[in-house]
Amino acid sequence: MKKLSHLIFFGFSFIFLLAACDKIEENEYVVFAGAAGTWYDDSENIDATQRAFIEKYTGCRCKNCPTADSVIHETQQHYGSRLVAVAIHPKGSNYTIPYSGEPDLGSDDGKTWNDAHGFNSYPQALINRNGEAFVPITNFDSRVEMALGVTPQMGIAVSCERNSGNDSITITAHLSFLTQVSADLNLTLLISEDGIVTTQKMPDGSDQVNYMQNHVLRDVITDVWGTPVDKGSANGETGSRRMAQFTYLPDAGWNLNQCHIVAFVSNRDTKEILNVAECGIE
């Protein structure tokens, strides 16, 4: 018995030693983070509407997720473009394992967000990353109202167009400082796709084929936590405007006619989202 306890202890110690330390090779200290954009002063007047970004964490094997889909869909019908939704299928979860022969909607970027928020069951949602996670089934309208009711600090607009001659798209984000924002800000761009058909586990436990998955996160174009907002010489003074341009090459397997670009500005430290905008790909 004594020897067994010693063996167990040294076994755990050995496992611990193996897990103790990551080693990064010198040529990998710095890695590509995602598009950073080229920044300019801007003169364009943009819409200063406060919008809300809802990120829904979901999976094709999550039986309560279709209920959340319906609720979010109805809420979007009510609020229109003021509510921007993205459905995140975090890679690595049992709930997001694709059915045999079906497309994998799992996202590594989604997993990074999921792990940072600490979700391990779905559906879960956040509005503007205000720190309050919730199951997006009940009391949804009041949360959206609260998010939309704040005085906007930033105005944001985004547009994108396909480039002729190649498969890339050009994305332009316009930022307007409606009030002085002293915090460091990040701009995050992502691409989502509607109308992906998969099998989905339903609330009654059945598997529904031909379920329509919408707003599916395909890729975060910038770094997963966004690229720093270059405030320019005005340093984010009230009334100043900035513009950033990005060139992005989408995956050939995505249906760009069903894709949207979502842009949001967030506080770099708290991750809270100040405002968001969305556009289709023309």
Place this chain on the structure above:
Amino acid sequence: MKNNNFRKTVWAGLLVFSFYFSPAMSQAQGVLGGHVTGNMQLDMQMSREDSTIGAPDVPEQMLMNARADILYTNGAFDAGLRFEAYTNPLLGFDKNYRGQGIANYFVSYHNDRISFTAGYFYEQFGNGMILRTYEDRNIGYDNALFGFNVHYQLMPGIMLKGVIGKQRYCWTLGNGIVRGVDAEVQLNSLIPAWADKELRVTLGGGVVSRYEPDTTIFSSPGYKLNLPLNVGAFSTRMDLAYRNWNLNVEYARKGQDPSFLNNYIYRYGQALTVNASYATRGFSVNLQAKRVDNMVFKSERAATDANGAKLYINYIPAINKEHTYAFLSMYPYSTQAQGEMGLQGDIIWRLPKDGFLGGTDIHLNSSVITALDMKVVGGMGTEGYTSDFFGTGDLYYGDASLEVTRKINSQLKLTALYGYQVVNPEIDGHSGALHHNNVVVGDLLWKINKKNALRFEAEWMGSDSRYTQEVDDKRCGDWIMGLVEYNFTSRWFVSVSDQYAYHDGTGNYYNISLGYTHNATRIQLGYGKQREGMICIGGVCRQMPALNGLTLTLSTSF
């Protein structure tokens, strides 16, 4: 936050449950069959704006730090909690302490072989170079781990320790998860043939690892650092004791740990400390050396020390003397865990009783601490620098002091001290050339009778530093100080002191204190001015802003 409150409620419930349903609750002694001990301390400050010394306006008028520790012991079972209130924190304390609540709670159990603690706990491996959690209320530092701590006596002479948890920072926990194991082997206990040998040998080693989720640290537009999520550190140590001699050596190494405080470089860290001593009746000598290279090890890579030290997993032992007299302690040394080399010698000698100076205590101490000899090879996202192991850089701190204490007769005891310091003001955020200070202290204690004593203290410091408004280092200049302290009826004391920068300096800091002690209860009221500066304990420091006003301290224990 809600989860945190829920967790605390559950813990508090468990503690109450433990008290009431203890099997020994029917015993008469103590509470519910066990013992309850505790202590309480309350510090209050009232300060008003004083532009001459830089004392800030305090909108609250009154600030307070308070705490109460309760420990319940019942056989092999312990449980405790600490209530803290910072309403609002005293000047110089981290503003994030603002608030009140149960800041620490734990339950523990121990028997001959195993002990464990669940909740908040403090632990140290070796000298602490890879793990030390502790709290010091004077500097507002508490990096307790919240999790599990296990000690296991594998066999006589072999002690194993394991920890896992997150570190406390004010009212929250750090992002990183800290895991560690440590083993210490006492060869004289383990090997029967060595049991009676005069040479005592203890060997030890530990490993600590921190996991922190990935974050984005941009090195340039579009590029970010590839951060190690698991950062490990290990240490080995040896302690030899032979008759009057003792030797302690510890070496620690840390893996790649790009962090805010090392400018996100990937260089490995290492530290070596050597401590040799000889002690016999009336005489001791101690020599210490250390070299520290990139050993900042925190449980959050982005944590700064902007509001004071926080979330350090490890601790680099200080090797310079912690002076107690005012002018020598005006320039405390703050350990530079990012890189430093140091040496210290310390001799304490009581002269043989026969002879003119018989019975006199002589204390000679000297230390020197320098930067590393560094060659920069890059900034963020590189190895950072190279360093010659034995090379030294700029001087950080040096001092030498000779302290002589002599009991003149049964009533009079005289202490005279001369100290010389060279201080690099950049260590604590100031600028300018090195300060060279000469300090002379005279301290006379007169025990009038069993219940009454008078103490006189006079200090002088001559310095080549000059006060300028640009630098605004209020320690500069030549200083003089006097203090009279009267202890009467064994319970009361009153002291009056004044520090005055009489040449090339600024400030006149007078203080009057009145105190009363009865058994374990002490109350002290003070009024006066406090110079801005630093307070350092074990090389860990806190900025102390200027203050002009009242202070009140009340403490008791039971």
